[in-house]
Amino acid sequence: MISEEKLKILTESAKYDVSCSSSGSNRKNEGGTGNGYVAGCCHSFTPDGRCISLLKMLLSNDCIFRCKYCMSRADSDVPRVTATPEEVCELVMDFYKRNYIEGLFLSSAVHRSPDYAMEQLLVTVKKLRTEYHFHGYIHLKGIPHADEKLVREAALYADRMSYNIELPSEQSLKLLAPQKSKESLLLPMRQLQRERNIFKAEKRKGHFLPAGQTTQMIVGASPEPDGQILRLTQSLYRVTGLKRVYYSSYMPVVHDSLLPEVPAGERREHRLYQADWLLRFYGFSAEEIVEEDGNLSLELDPKCAWAMRNLHLFPIEVNRAPLEALLRVPGIGARSAYKILEARKYTKLDFSGLKKMRVVLKRARHFITAGGKFYGAEGEAIRGYLGAAEAKQNAVQLSLFSDRETVLSALTGEL
Amino acid sequence: MIYFYDGTQTSFLTAFLLAYGDADAVLTSGSMQLALGEETRFVKADPARAKKAEKRLLALDAGCMEDLSTLLRSGDCDRDMVAMNYMRRIAEQGGPVRNMLADDAVLAAVECMRRVSFEVHRFHGFLRFMESESGALYAPISPDNDIADLLLPHFRKRLPAYPFVIHDVRRKKAAVYDGVNTFVAPLERAEVVLSADETAWQALWKNYYRSVNIPSRERLKQMRGYMPVRYWKFMPEFRGE
Structure with missing residues (x-):
């Protein structure tokens, strides 16, 4: 059994990686333990509000690279440990059968050399699949500069692989x-x-990354604006065919003169994720959301901001508007749009009907009519209502220990 | 008229047939406060009549018996009336109604079913097995809805080599996989002798849970939203040292 100390170090070095999803793979249990869960499954939640789906750890934190933002960089004074493939396999099997986890998220520092590190990752997942007969979810990090043969072979055993883009520009x-x-x-x-x-x-037998690829970038450690980040994201979805792009707002875990001393706002990260959703599920393009050298509004969510720039398209009638138009209404999500489509086949929808169906009208009412009735504000006055709805969510109880910024914004009501 | 029935599907369908013509009918499987002079009737399951009702309803909506089974598993105190009104709407409409989301009866039923199936999904994640001396796995649960047996297919596919018992301690019943078959049995209390390593694995899991958290980003409200406190009871990561 792996020692508590070792697991602690290898987990703490892996925990800043954002991705944890276990969705997208329908791998069957072929005479062993485990299977895929297409929708993904959360097994626990930590006090930071994040879900635990996969056992997220490094195989080794002993790194030869010197990435400034990383706590495992070669010149950092931290204890170095390396787990054996057996230790990891045993840990996965015993956690999995107790239903603690949905699978493994294995990453590694660049231990000795890129090829050596990649090879150790490969040995581990191969062992897990062929000796331990594990068919649960495996997410494997790719090591940059590793031999392409190793990468190709790893893809035969993993459900998903990811290379972290790390920073949005060269x-x-x-x-x-x-x-x-x-x-x-x-x-x-x-x-x-x-x-x-x-x-x-070619419909070959076996698996080759059934859940595809994802990537992650750090936001706020470098000066790129949101417009540039979202264009990069869009090309990663459209051209490279990635499943997800994750953003992690920069947190100063190590100190370096090249890095900002303050963490990037979590609000910015949130806005980027909202915009990301618009790209993937709502038929928006990056060009519609924000100009190339601009940043997303922190005050309004990207869909509201887009709607305010395009007021001439609204209001739309919920009983007639096509799905694409409904999806573009602020406050109406994919689930609500679908509910509206179904329900209006049987009856003419009015506002009380929408409310009963749990369609949130706080923002939407300014952009829709229901049965010809309109209950929203007009023109620029809407902005006030949208801003107010958002500001209320961010109200906090003042405490002696709040930072200056929070206190000020709470006192002035400005963000 | 108040129709009491025992909560089973057969008995529900028997009562439904009796109560259908009565616009003021109240159907219940629990106990209730009676008004003065209220008429009551205790309905005994009648398989022949239930079959008849089932056949008629299935002709209108092929999926309605699955919906009914889901509704009757609900822990909501108004589930009997929700089920009654929903089945009545199917009969009135003469066909499936589940997409008529602006209809009160349908909406109540759809929400009720969603709560049941959502809890099944939640327990796919939140259930915790412990390993016994024999190698069989044991998981106590205390769900809002009667779902223990709905968890069987998922874990059976996943862990075919491990016999397991999912124990609904609130309803005192167990969903069992013996390594070959699955079945449901009443179970009051279970004495489980843990395997030699079980405590050590639980400790390692707690250690992992603590390490993977980012303390500077505390968001307890969000955490409790995703995983309500009532589910924590049997999870090792929330049990003291």
């Missing part, structure tokens, strides 16, 4: 993660995507 990457390059991250992503398409087209 310059920032050079500055803060000197040993990584855009190519070392994007090339393997493209390679995997190409091979995945071939694998699918």
Whole structure:
């Protein structure tokens, strides 16, 4: 059994990785333990509000790279440990059968060399699949600069792989993660995507990343505006074919003169995720959401902000509007839009009907009519209502220990 | 007229047939305060009549018996009337009604079913097994709805090599997989002798749970929203040292 101390170190070095989802794989249990759960499954939640779905850990935190923002970088004075593939396999099997976890999220520092680190990851997942007969979810991190053969083989055992883009531009990457390059991250992503398409087209037996690829970038450690980030995201979805892009707002865990001393606002991260959802599920393009050198409004969510710029398109009638138009109404999500489509086949919808169906009208009422009736405000007056709805959610009880910013914004009512 | 029935599907369908013509009918499987002069009737399950009702309803909506089974599992105190009104709407409409989401009776039923199936999904994640000396797994649960047996297929597919018992301690029943078959049995109390390593694995899991948290980003409200406190009772990560 792996020691508590070792697991603690390997977990604490992995926990800033955002992705934890276990969705997208329908791997069957082929005479062993475990299977995929297409919708994904959360097994617990930690006090920071994040879910535990996968056992998220590093195989080793002993790194030869010197990425400025990383606590495991080579010149950082932290205890170094490396787990054996057996230790990890045993841990996964025993956690999994007790239903603590949905699978494994395994990453590693660049231990000894990129190839060595990638090989150790490969040995671990291969062992788990072939010796322990584990068919649950495995998310594997790719090591930049590793041999493409190792990467290809790993993809046969993992459900999902991810290379972290880390920073939204080449310059920032050079500055803060000197040993990584855009190519070392994007090339393997493209390679995997190409091979995945071939694998699918030829209907080969077995699996090749059934849950696809994801990536992650740090927001706020470098100066790129949201417009640039969202355009990059859009191309990763459309061209590279990724399933998800994660953003992690920068937190100063290590100190360096090249890094900001203050954490990036969590509000910015939240807005980026909202915009990301608009790209993936609501038929928006990055160009509609924000201009290239601009940032998302912190005050209004991106859909409200878009609607305010396009007031000439509203209000729309919920009984007639097509799905695409309904999805663009602030406050109406995919589930509500679907409910409206179904319900209006049987009856003419009015506001009380929408309310009963739990369609949230706080924002939507300014942009829709129901049975010809309109209960919203007009023109620029809407902005006040939308802002007020949001400000209320952010009200906090003042305490002696609140930071200055929170106190000020609570006193002035401004964000 | 108040129709008392025993909560089973057969008995519900028997009562439904009797009460259908009575616009003021109240159907209940619990206890209730009676008004003075209230007429009551205790309905005994009548398989022949239930079959008849089932056949008629199925002709109108092929999925309605599954809906009914889900509704009757609900722990909501108004589930009997919700089920009654929903089945009545199917009969009146002469076809499926589940998408008529602006209709009160349908909406109440859809929400009630959603709560039941959502709890099944939650327990796929929140259920915790402990390993006994024999290697069989044991998980106590205390769900809002009567769902223990609905959890069987999921865990059976996942852990075919491990016999397990899912014990609904509130309803005193167990959903069992013996390594070959699954079945449901009444179970008052269970004495479980833990395997030699069980405590150590639980400690390791607690250690992991503590390590993966980011203390500077505390969001307890969000955590409790996703995982209400009533589910914590049998999870090792929330049990003291």
